[in-house]
Amino acid sequence: MVSKRLQAASRALVAFVLIGSAQAHPSPQRESFPLPTTKTPPKIDGDLSDACWKSAFKAGEFVRFSGSAPIVEQTDARVITDGATLYVAFECHDEHPELMRASETQRGSSAVEGDDHVTVVIDSQNLRRGASTFSVNALGTQVEHLEGGTAGNITWAGDWRAASKPLPGGKGWSCELAIPFSLLRHPARARAFGLQLARSLNREGNQMIWPALPPEGQSFSGRTQFLPELRLAQPMPDQRPPTVILPYSLATASGDSARARQGVDIKYPFSTTVTGLLAVNPDFQTIEQDVASVNFSYNEQFVPDRRPFFAEGNEFLPIGEIFYSRRINQFDQGLKVVGREGATSVGLVTAQSQTGERDRLSSAVAVRRAVGLFSEFSVSAASDNRAGSLSNRVARASGNYGWVDRDRRNNLTYARDQSWQGGVAKGGSGDLSFSSRATPGKLRYRLSQSFLSEDFISDLGLVQDRNRKGWSASTGVFNQLDRGRLLSYDVDFDYFSFKRMTTGAFFLEAVSLDTTVQTRDGFGLTINLDEGRRQQDTATYYHDRLAGGGFSWNQRTLFQGGGLRFKSGMQGGQPTRTMSIAQGFLVSKPFSVRASYNQQDRGGVTTRQTIATGTYRLDSLRALSARLLSQNGTGNAANVGAQTGTNLYFAYSQRSRKGTDFFLLLGDPNSGNTRSQITTKITRPL
Structure with missing residues (x-):
């Protein structure tokens, strides 16, 4: 049951947006x-x-x-x-x-x-x-x-x-x-x-x-x-897009074992604007997921989700602390409803697993209502139920009042979250912010006051730095130039100041300055300065100070661009140095390679990550590809994916405009180590 505090916040938020929008500037003529x-x-x-x-x-x-x-x-x-x-x-x-x-x-x-x-x-x-x-x-x-x-x-x-x-x-x-x-x-x-x-x-x-x-x-x-x-002159055809049934067959052979798997994805348009999706027994092992870097971080890194089921309509779903789709690994059945009907948009996803220890039902929903051209309010929620664990619920009410003042776009935003564990109300979070941006070459700025309680629990969300309250501010300027050697420049300044919610004691103060300049011939220069203090717990205090920068070259070419980035200083109580280099190569007209190397030296421990991807384009819909991912060192528990191992795989993909899609894999794109297996996947729409 939604708490009285959240109900009150929701009512206040709706009134706030409706009243504010009544005073908004009239819709611009077009x-x-x-x-x-x-x-x-x-x-x-x-x-x-x-x-x-x-x-x-x-x-x-x-x-x-x-x-x-x-x-x-x-x-x-x-x-x-x-x-x-x-x-x-x-x-x-x-x-x-x-x-x-x-x-x-x-x-x-x-x-x-x-x-x-x-x-x-x-x-x-x-x-x-x-x-x-x-x-x-x-x-x-x-x-x-x-x-x-x-x-x-x-x-x-x-x-x-x-x-x-x-x-x-x-x-x-x-x-x-x-x-x-x-x-x-x-x-x-x-x-x-x-x-x-x-x-x-x-x-x-x-x-x-x-x-x-x-x-x-x-x-x-x-x-x-x-x-x-x-x-x-005449209305658009009053017909919904066709229903698409997309069955697949997958066969995998590894060593002395072999297995087969079948599943189906169904896309059913409820109307010309709202779509339903059903996935039964989906398989994601042919999807090459992004990998988190090995660099030190106080919190888990965000990594995009490339799986098709979660890509469809993802902009209508909850975000951030409410729903992070990579929390859901494999599932047996999944359902989505996404779309916009007039001023209202809806995004709903639910995924269920019924296999032994994976017995789990996860859901998320978001409903947004536009008010005028620049304002909106929304409610969203997520629910996670796992066998042997307490159920988790999270709900959010948020709103944005936007207006235009000459060449400047302004937004006043409020969000309030509440969590429950096993039906018992736990902690929450809140954020009130004002932001303003204008045309290129003029200052942008943002001021935010927020809190996140120590007992806020969101099993499906990406939550960082609990037990904090405070404020942050940022300002910067971006400009792109139409003439001369300089193509663009971007300067960004950020400041954070937070205390512990439970005690009111100091928690975090940090400042950062980032500057990037791009020239018209494809050369770039970046400078980064970071300094901060963090009280990790009552006995641990860190004073971080990092300076770095980078160069990039051939950025106006598609396949032959490269870059070098480096950073050095103190972080997390340890001397830290990071270095990364990336380079693209056009071996021949259809064959390109992209390679990157990332190294962190921290507290006497060196961690390395190498990624090399090659693609041979047979035509616009067929390609041969390979990826090598090698990571070694101790890694860090906060960095998901920072594991030791080397993985090499090869793939052939063939897409069709109307017929069969075919994939052949030698290895496993997302394994920590090279696997001796062969996988074929055939998808044919009905």
Whole structure:
């Protein structure tokens, strides 16, 4: 049962946001354009000679995302629809084709964003609250980010098409995109959507966009509030995306043993905006997870979760101290419901294991309600029930009141958590913060007061530094320059001061300064200074002092960039030195290698970590890959993954736009040591 304190906090929070939003600035005005319709859609081949483009909507002049420097390379763009699909064409002129960068050929790779590429930003619900993006580089390589997040299987996520080709004379390139409305999470019978078109040059740090954004919209997190609207002559097709049934068969042989495993993932759209997912007997051993570094940390490090079940709709789920999906290892059945219906978004996940000691039922839910363009309130909760352990419950109520003051975006945020163990109320946490950011080149700042009780328990969350209360402050400035050798600079200053909640005694005071400078030719310089005092317990006092920095090179190339970072000083009562180096190699046009080495010397103990990954791209959907991960030394209990061992594995992956996905593994991607086993996995959508 929710405590009276949490109920009161929730009611106060809702009133706080509703009253505050009533006083908020009016919604910013935006342009609205009619979208022409064609009966003869274009052939998606990158050639813009199709007759329909002559009658398409023509975007106006492209401008800088931020700043006012004139555009040197011109971009022409057109948009049209046949009622079921949105078609977009770009003509990207470039007077210096020798400076163009187009290297990535693997569909879905985020490295496309380091190439010369174009992006279509679509707010399919026309709420100015979220958007999906579709990007294509000069080679025609595609990458998308669907609102809320999705898994990588093409049939599962939904397909779209694109193609690019050089312009006559070689001075630039053109491309065409075909994005089905059924791929987008739009309301039933929708007749309008938000749109922005963007072009990125590898040699520049500032996007070129249409249309221009007002100063208060010139941040990537706030651009959707200012997108123009395109109006359709007829409503979007009133049909839900198709139900996808994705069974898999997996066979593993190791030594004298062999086993087989089958499972299925089902994606069922409850509506055009809300999706349900069911996973039965899933298998994650073919997913290469990220690895925590071996560097010393007072707390467990956060490591992203790449498993498809948790990737789908992850932006709608609770975060941080409430839910950290890597707490759930393997499960037998899982269910998710994610999506946004009007001003309300929902994210629910539950996973159940029924195998001996793994008997466990874990759940998390978050419901958010938007108020105006800049404010929202939400409630979220998590529950964990394990055989032989007390049940754990955590609940959170939070809200954000946002407003615009000329070119500055301001946010006042409050959050309150409460935990229960075995049905008995335990500790809680709270945070009240104010933040403000403006256009590039102007100061950003944040001030926060928070507490986290000693007996706060969140089995599914990532909780750090219990038994504290105090405040923190940060300020900094980021800027990207359109001309000259300097591409960008970023300065960040942070201060923390906390006491123990139980005694009021000193706990932590720390200050840090981080500065990064990037040049237009791909060179970077970083300087880090950290100093702090920490009373770990009544008998242990640390005075930390660290200084470090780093260099990076070839950062404007996709495969050949590298960097060196180092830090030295006192940390956790021990002299500490860390050093890491990373380098990419383009062995041949389709074959690249990325290697990194990380070493920590602390208190006379040396810990090393080496990671080398090689990829041979057969085409946009097929690749051969290998990874070597070697770690040795004592590691640290606070660093999950800091274990001793060497693991080498090889893989072949084949994805299909409509048919069978096939994986072949020699070894185990996530084992601590090399394993002599072979695994095949076949996934075929029904």
